[in-house]
Amino acid sequence: MDKVALWGRFKGRLIHDADTGFSLDTSRLSFDDDYLSRMEPLMTRAMESMAALERGAIANPDEDRMVGHYWLRSPQLAPTDDIRTAITTTVSRVKKFAADVHAGVIAPKPGATFSHLLVVGIGGSALGPQFVNQALNSIADPMTISFFDNTDPDGMAKVLYSVPSLERTLVVVISKSGGTKETRNGQLIAKAAFQAAGLDFKSHFVAVTGEGSELDVTARTEGWLARFPMWDWVGGLTSECSAVGLLPFALQGFCVDTFLAGAAAMDSMTRRSSIRENPAAMLALSWYHCGCGKGNKDMVVLPYKDRLELFSRYLQQLVMESLGKELDLSGAVVNQGLAVYGNKGSTDQHAYVQQLRDGLHNFFAVFIEVLRDRSPRTQATTALSKLHPEHFEVENGITSGDYLAGFLLGTRAALFEKDRESVTVTVPEVSERTVGMLIALFERAVGLYASLVNINAYHQPGVEAGKKAAAQVLALQERVVSFIRKARRSVGLEEIANGIGSPEDVEMVFKIVRRLAANERLEVESGASLFDDRYHCA
């Protein structure tokens, strides 16, 4: 196709929203109008399911739950008064709490203010706040932020050591179920750190969790500063517009209302019944086209903007966790999914565009184009602003931002030349509004795509297996340690495995004792080989 024909195709395909400046370009995908016509009945059905879900249908049949993340930014659409009130009350409470923290009304002690935020959460309870933080933060923010997003003690030590002042740190512990072990561990470690520093931890701790959960009970019993609710009709992956996302958001000084309005504006666009005018429908159809409805191609997400670097990772979670399913809704084995990776352009061009252009043809690209070079969130004092004037030229008439845009357009063209397909999402700038729009766009696209391939996007049965297996490992460790302690002498692998009545678990025993020894929790007597080492308690 020559450039002139492509221009016609581009103009015909472009979905552009004049109010928000958003656009979606699917002109670099090879499907034709026939494909759209052919898919129309399936997509119409998907949109009807989505409409039912928005009206409060049970969209998650396994868990008998409604799926209501769209109500979070349009509470007027919530199916009951209770839900509507829960949403609006929570948003008001979040904003009030943040304002009180900023004003020093809620403070670690009279005259001091909270200036740092430690978020304890993992998965859906961390990636949203992390993405949004990177997208919107500024040195002018009222609070800096760090995360416990794993159960790595070394990682948590590093974070604790780097927190500017524990005394001025507010801790937000986020877990929808309230029973996530990584988060529970982080909470205990944070609590112990406050106690070791001689601080009254409970006046620093806030919980975001389901009512009555283990975390909720702990927070209530221990008398934490505040508790904010999570609801069973909001999935962890789509919780950025609930208190999970909004509390850190507001505390960092970002504008909650603008963010929710951005998401709501995208929701309006993605409810359009005309498929060709509906960006989420077109995005879902693009995925379906590229991967033949089976995820045959990986989705490489390339935002050309440092602030959006974590968006790829946010989408990795949203998309893979929603779409990676063994069974379809009829119970047939389908092993669905869509692999997602990417960091940012043009940096990634130096990391793997070689493969994208010349190598394996196993992907399609999603470019995120940001029109305005400087984010309105990049605030600085006058003195700092001088360090890098907005239109600084690296060559006559050319800015570094022109280069960034040139690399995006150049790569898009270079890929297309080699029949590598791509979608381009354009936003006018990186701001609360556009971040809300991007999240809402992909949330809806994932939901529609799940309908197209007939799977439940709203449960994660596979995650349980790893958790259960981990619990078994820990239980085994306790038996192993108890056996070695009682033995009061050095014992070998087989002896331990037999002694605890699990001879078949000898490999796991090996893994456990070797690690405990490396951490000086067991002592080793070296044998002829690694497998002949003998262990005793220190």
Added chain:
Amino acid sequence: MDKVALWGRFKGRLIHDADTGFSLDTSRLSFDDDYLSRMEPLMTRAMESMAALERGAIANPDEDRMVGHYWLRSPQLAPTDDIRTAITTTVSRVKKFAADVHAGVIAPKPGATFSHLLVVGIGGSALGPQFVNQALNSIADPMTISFFDNTDPDGMAKVLYSVPSLERTLVVVISKSGGTKETRNGQLIAKAAFQAAGLDFKSHFVAVTGEGSELDVTARTEGWLARFPMWDWVGGLTSECSAVGLLPFALQGFCVDTFLAGAAAMDSMTRRSSIRENPAAMLALSWYHCGCGKGNKDMVVLPYKDRLELFSRYLQQLVMESLGKELDLSGAVVNQGLAVYGNKGSTDQHAYVQQLRDGLHNFFAVFIEVLRDRSPRTQATTALSKLHPEHFEVENGITSGDYLAGFLLGTRAALFEKDRESVTVTVPEVSERTVGMLIALFERAVGLYASLVNINAYHQPGVEAGKKAAAQVLALQERVVSFIRKARRSVGLEEIANGIGSPEDVEMVFKIVRRLAANERLEVESGASLFDDRYHCA
């Protein structure tokens, strides 16, 4: 296969090095001994090519270059005295320079010391230092670090605003070719910032680049503080053991000798002629097995350790840029490659293990297991150490590190249960030595795998296309702006495209003017539709 049989397989397969504590476990891959025997001739040939390369053969035929990254940690193996001397002299100069900076002998002004490092580089000139920084940094380090790793003006403004003190900042500009535009832009922006702050930039700037390159000439002409060499026999992707990696490494206070010794120790292990005892050979054969020598499966890299989070991204570059090739060495179109993604466990379990276990069977996993919970690099004052004692228990007898290990073992088992294959790499701790080992292991595995599939791992012809296309976009922008300026009235898209004699480039013209308008560098008169807007100079 039952657990007892698996234990036998595990013991038989495990490559363990007692000196370093390193091991590689391929027991969770389904290949059998026949496969290894069948592949032996091909692998032996690959190892012979590697040996020839280490002796100084031209391993990069397109570019007529030697490939010498292995010499960087074993200069005694370098093929000429000149190269040997270049390596040892550079390592000494790097160490001396860092020591002088730390001692205040090299200082921004008398009595002050450099306490912050700004690295300007992209791709191979950034990812190594970024990975190593995250793996090894500590609050006790003599210098903190930040990066310009893109050409995003907003991203650079954010970094500049957050630099603690420009006056105490040392800038290291890294570009092998010395002509990388992103890096050149970063250099100019950093220079302007120093000048705006009234500082003599040249006494803060250091270059790492090829002799006689554009950057080298600039540094010499402007009288920068120091220049360190890069050589044509070191590829950007494998430059962490050259001045590219070592200069930031030493400046951050990490031990260069231990790092190089770790890499050299792995090189010794990966030169073993017995395939079954050679971890790089077994790793390369694992990739070959999983992807049928065609990259049919993605490699998901899962280090269970926060400090190693960027290792997946480092490998993404090393592997994809080396292996993603259109042609094989005979000139046949093969479209080779191996897609790599991942962040860290157990965090990623909450992001996409659902898909890995239940969904698309389009991947294999590489687990990175770290035995020791606390890195020797996690240094802290006594007061800080109290905040998180090393063996803090979250339950009776159980630490958060036990959970981390349990999640790794549990996930490995849960994947295997579903026939998802995995490799496990084990290192005793995260330290200079093991980071050197990990880098060297994968460098060699990539080289061997490239031989197995008969491609040149050491050139990147595909990257040029994107750069060229970007240059065309910038050239077009200049013509567009010049045309609009001369027009002295509002002009439409077609008029501009025709006016500059490139009617076929109207889509690119649209992209360019729309972005310039968003940045207030052009003014817009709105038309009936987006495509009817007219533009004039402000």
